Amino acid sequence: MKTIHFTLNGKRTSVDVEDNETLLHALRERLGITSVKEGCGIGECGTCTVLVDDEPHYSCLTLASKANGRDIKTVEYLSSSGVLHPLQEAFVRSGAVQCGYCTPGMLLSAYSLLLKNADPDAHDIKEAISGNLCRCTGYIQIEEAIKNAAEVCKCNSQG
Amino acid sequence: MFIGQDITRVDALDKVLGTAAFAHDLKKNNMLFACVVRSSRPHAVIKRIDVSAARALEGVVTILSHEDIPGENLFGAIKKDQPFLAAGRVRYKGEAILVVVATTEEAARRAADLVSIEYEDLGNISDPFISIQSPVLIHDGGNLLSHRKVVKGDVAKGFESSDVIVENAYSTTWIDHAYMETEAGLAYLDDRGRVVVASSTQNIHYKMKEISRLLAIPPEEVRVVQATTGGGFGGKLDVTVEGYLALAVWHTKRPVFMRYTREESLLAQTKRHPLYIVYKTGARKDGSLTAVEVNIVGDTGPYNSYGETVCLRAAVHATGPYEVPNVLVNSRMFYTNNPVSGAMRGFGVPQLALAHESQLDEIAGLIGMDPLDIRMKNALKRGSLTATSQALNHSAGLLETLKAVEPFWRERRKEGPGSGFGLGCMYYGIGNTGISNPSSCYLTLTPEGRVEMHSGVCDIGQGSDTVLLQILCDALGMEEMGIDLVRGDTDTSYDAGSTSASRQTYISGMAVCNAAQKLKKYLKEHGHYDGKPLKEIYRDAGDKGVPIFEGHFDPPTTAPDPETSQGAPYATYAFATHMTQVDVDEVTGVCKVIKVHAAHDVGRAINVSSVRGQIYGGVAMGIGLALMEEFIPGKSGSFDNYYLPTSMDMPEVEAMIVEDREPTGPFGAKGVGEPALIPQAAAIVNAIKDATGVRMRQLPCDIERLKLALEKDKENKG
Ligand code: FES
Ligand code: FES
Numbered sequence: 001m002k003t004i005h006f007t008l009n010g011k012r013t014s015v016d017v018e019d020n021e022t023l024l025h026a027l028r029e030r031l032g033i034t035s036v037k038e039g040c041g042i043g044e045c046g047t048c049t050v051l052v053d054d055e056p057h058y059s060c061l062t063l064a065s066k067a068n069g070r071d072i073k074t075v076e077y078l079s080s081s082g083v084l085h086p087l088q089e090a091f092v093r094s095g096a097v098q099c100g101y102c103t104p105g106m107l108l109s110a111y112s113l114l115l116k117n118a119d120p121d122a123h124d125i126k127e128a129i130s131g132n133l134c135r136c137t138g139y140i141q142i143e144e145a146i147k148n149a150a151e152v153c154k155c156n157s158q159g
Numbered sequence: 160m161f162i163g164q165d166i167t168r169v170d171a172l173d174k175v176l177g178t179a180a181f182a183h184d185l186k187k188n189n190m191l192f193a194c195v196v197r198s199s200r201p202h203a204v205i206k207r208i209d210v211s212a213a214r215a216l217e218g219v220v221t222i223l224s225h226e227d228i229p230g231e232n233l234f235g236a237i238k239k240d241q242p243f244l245a246a247g248r249v250r251y252k253g254e255a256i257l258v259v260v261a262t263t264e265e266a267a268r269r270a271a272d273l274v275s276i277e278y279e280d281l282g283n284i285s286d287p288f289i290s291i292q293s294p295v296l297i298h299d300g301g302n303l304l305s306h307r308k309v310v311k312g313d314v315a316k317g318f319e320s321s322d323v324i325v326e327n328a329y330s331t332t333w334i335d336h337a338y339m340e341t342e343a344g345l346a347y348l349d350d351r352g353r354v355v356v357a358s359s360t361q362n363i364h365y366k367m368k369e370i371s372r373l374l375a376i377p378p379e380e381v382r383v384v385q386a387t388t389g390g391g392f393g394g395k396l397d398v399t400v401e402g403y404l405a406l407a408v409w410h411t412k413r414p415v416f417m418r419y420t421r422e423e424s425l426l427a428q429t430k431r432h433p434l435y436i437v438y439k440t441g442a443r444k445d446g447s448l449t450a451v452e453v454n455i456v457g458d459t460g461p462y463n464s465y466g467e468t469v470c471l472r473a474a475v476h477a478t479g480p481y482e483v484p485n486v487l488v489n490s491r492m493f494y495t496n497n498p499v500s501g502a503m504r505g506f507g508v509p510q511l512a513l514a515h516e517s518q519l520d521e522i523a524g525l526i527g528m529d530p531l532d533i534r535m536k537n538a539l540k541r542g543s544l545t546a547t548s549q550a551l552n553h554s555a556g557l558l559e560t561l562k563a564v565e566p567f568w569r570e571r572r573k574e575g576p577g578s579g580f581g582l583g584c585m586y587y588g589i590g591n592t593g594i595s596n597p598s599s600c601y602l603t604l605t606p607e608g609r610v611e612m613h614s615g616v617c618d619i620g621q622g623s624d625t626v627l628l629q630i631l632c633d634a635l636g637m638e639e640m641g642i643d644l645v646r647g648d649t650d651t652s653y654d655a656g657s658t659s660a661s662r663q664t665y666i667s668g669m670a671v672c673n674a675a676q677k678l679k680k681y682l683k684e685h686g687h688y689d690g691k692p693l694k695e696i697y698r699d700a701g702d703k704g705v706p707i708f709e710g711h712f713d714p715p716t717t718a719p720d721p722e723t724s725q726g727a728p729y730a731t732y733a734f735a736t737h738m739t740q741v742d743v744d745e746v747t748g749v750c751k752v753i754k755v756h757a758a759h760d761v762g763r764a765i766n767v768s769s770v771r772g773q774i775y776g777g778v779a780m781g782i783g784l785a786l787m788e789e790f791i792p793g794k795s796g797s798f799d800n801y802y803l804p805t806s807m808d809m810p811e812v813e814a815m816i817v818e819d820r821e822p823t824g825p826f827g828a829k830g831v832g833e834p835a836l837i838p839q840a841a842a843i844v845n846a847i848k849d850a851t852g853v854r855m856r857q858l859p860c861d862i863e864r865l866k867l868a869l870e871k872d873k874e875n876k877g
Contacts, residue, residue, distance in 0.1 A: 034184040035177025037389075039339045040421040044798035047339055075177040088175040092167055095768035098776065099620025100174030101181060101339040101389030126806040133798070135337050135390050136620050138775030139806040141768070 317450025340389020579850025588729030674710025748866025781839020
């Protein structure tokens with residue numbers, strides 16, 4: 001066991017973890033962040049996606065100890081100001097959510113994309129979520145939602 | 160008006176916030192963890208089980224076997240033939256033998272690994288053609304689970320009067336549902352000592368009954384709750400974790416949680432049935448179909464699950480959505496020692512669509528007719544007789560779906576070598592085949608003056624909760640959605656039947672309409688439509704209280720004749736046409752789906768966005784079925800070697816909604832869940848033929864298979 005310190009959704013956080021413990025396990029079991037999902041446990045599905053310094057990572061493949069000193073974001077961050085992020089808003093409106101199991105991971109991959117690329121084209125969007133499997137939606141309404149959210153974010157930042 | 164609008168789904172907010180409680184997220188203080196010990200052999204007698212090392216492990220609370228089951232050890236939706244825990248014999252690799260319960264999940268899994276089991280192998284029946292002749296019996300009654308026939312007219316005469324006859328064999332393989340959330344649940348005893356199970360499921364009332372039989376307690380002593388469910392597609396219809404959880408809580412009296420790993424879900428849960436199809440089609444020079452003769456052999460694994468259902472549904476849908484005067488179908492389902500195959504989106508019909516759509520294209524090619532024209536010529540329409548001689552008196556919009564894609568079809572232009580286009584059509588009977596499959600619900604008022612809908616329908620992500628609310632609002636003529644939804648709990652709802660067979664919009668939607676009518680009458684009598692608020696109506700009801708208003712619907716069907724399957728097995732049918740453009744790299748064998756026009760007659764789209772969502776999701780699953788998904792027993796252990804379509808595999812999809820209203824459905828609606836998938840693989844295979852000249856008759860036509868076929872074709876031509 002050792003104690004790690006990191007920023008979780010904007011807040012300084014400390015938690016004791018085992019040496020071989022995954023970040024997924026630490027978040028879900030020790031910190032109660034159940035929005036981070038486990039779909040496969042071996043880096044093949046993307047439902048466990050979190051942002052490490054704003055880059056998407058599979059938390060099932062990330063050692064918790066590697067989070068030490070880093071900035072970790074889960075989907076809770078997106079609405080931490082009390083209002084829905086334009087991406088969340090767009091996911092709700094565009095029918096991008098069916099069973100919803102992939103949704104938190106999708107949102108984080110999309111959020112990371114928009115940080116780097118405010119004006120993504122269709123291919124950029126497809127690529128950004130290509131590591132997140134969804135068995136329900138066929139991805140199309142998710143891609144529409146990301147496109148719509150990008151527009152809104154652009155307007156917000158210009159306005 | 161709520162119907163036909165893009166009403167935001169009621170479950171979406173919790174899901175984007177990450178607060179929705181999926182089965183995987185359930186927790187209780189002091190809870191234990193269970194896991195299952197599974198067979199490593201396909202067919203064997205269990206000689207000895209040694210649990211001493213496992214029991215000695217710290218944290219292990221108990222290890223349960225079939226001997227610890229107080230009630231009946233057999234379950235099954237159609238036939239009770241599958242043991243919860245193997246009783247001395249295993250019939251497939253992955254069959255459950257023991258349940259280990261421990262204080263941590265890790266301890267439970269480690270203990271499971273420490274159990275040692277001695278087997279004596281029995282003959283392994285690894286395919287249905289061996290099963291037919293094998294002296295080894297998987298069940299006492301023999302290895303044939305089911306044989307269904309469709310007999311209409313006289314096929315011999317039909318073929319005699321044909322100008323062309325085409326006969327080919329097709330085959331498909333196991334497909335995994337691959338819902339992103341694996342099977343999971345939590346069980347506990349409530350303060351009255353009743354067994355409560357919350358799980359990822361498609362049917363709460365069925366599972367309540369199975370648990371009551373397992374524990375030999377009355378159904379009232381069991382409560383089943385649907386947790387937010389991360390996908391189903393048919394795979395969460397059978398009992399999964401629920402039985403083990405109920406047994407564990409029964410013995411330990413403590414809350415118990417369990418979830419399958421992905422590996423375990425792939426190994427042990429049901430699959431889509433592999434079907435082997437020999438298909439003979441006869442037609443006249445003008446393209447009209449004269450006769451169809453089909454032989455289907457299916458592999459259900461060692462237990463029925465939904466094998467009988469698939470056997471029959473495949474048979475009655477075997478001709479596809481066409482008028483065929485002479486039909487003979489023999490559909491046989493055999494037991495094997497392969498994975499258990501069960502319900503999966505389409506119940507055998509996507510497999511048959513591969514065959515009937517390929518056949519139609521071959522006929523068209525021989526007589527020099529356009530693939531769209533031959534479909535239009537034979538399309539079922541109002542007044543047509545289906546293969547079971549059911550007259551289609553109501554909604555039958557296949558022609559409209561063909562017309563919707565027609566302009567794109569006629570304008571199509573190949574974009575160089577390897578480019579091609581294909582069509583796929585389908586029809587699909589909504590609801591269970593020729594048996595009663597009712598749905599019930601009830602409505603009441605709350606003190607706050609809202610309508611309360613009690614629904615036992617399991618929303619597995621397809622959006623039925625929202626659709627039923629939309630239907631109720633319009634049925635009551637509400638201007639705002641003043642409805643509280645109480646859902647997914649056997650304590651607070653009536654049995655709505657399973658979320659399967661694309662039945663919830665149509666059947667449960669009608670049950671809601673039925674209840675709404677009664678509530679409306681009551682509200683009218685109590686002055687609501689003259690301006691009296693619901694709150695006052697509730698208050699004035701006083702001690703007597705507002706009654707509950709029950710709604711029921713059971714679609715009118717007739718049981719198929721046992722010898723010929725003639726009859727009206729479904730009250731209504733959905734129809735669809737998918738036009739698909741592909742690009743095949745003739746050197747590498749990579750087939751890319753470029754564009755899909757998917758036209759669906761849904762009767763009426765209650766929620767347009769959700770209908771589109773079903774169509775897109777169906778296209779994705781169809782691409783998987785056609786090009787990449789193949790569960791290979793003993794090999795496919797993870798998504799590392801079971802490939803699912805990603806965003807990069809998706810084409811542009813144009814969802815085209817056709818609304819030929821169904822008078823017996825809620826506001827004209829039918830269903831779309833399974834139809835969205837059914838014609839897609841067939842359309843891709845036809846497009847590959849158009850692109851390369853090579854006809855693929857075995858699914859999936861993945862890179863290796865396609866490459867091999869292209870090379871062979873070259874050799875033959877060279
Ligand atoms: S759970 Fe981490 S990638 Fe699937
Ligand atoms: S919405 Fe179900 S997996 Fe994406």
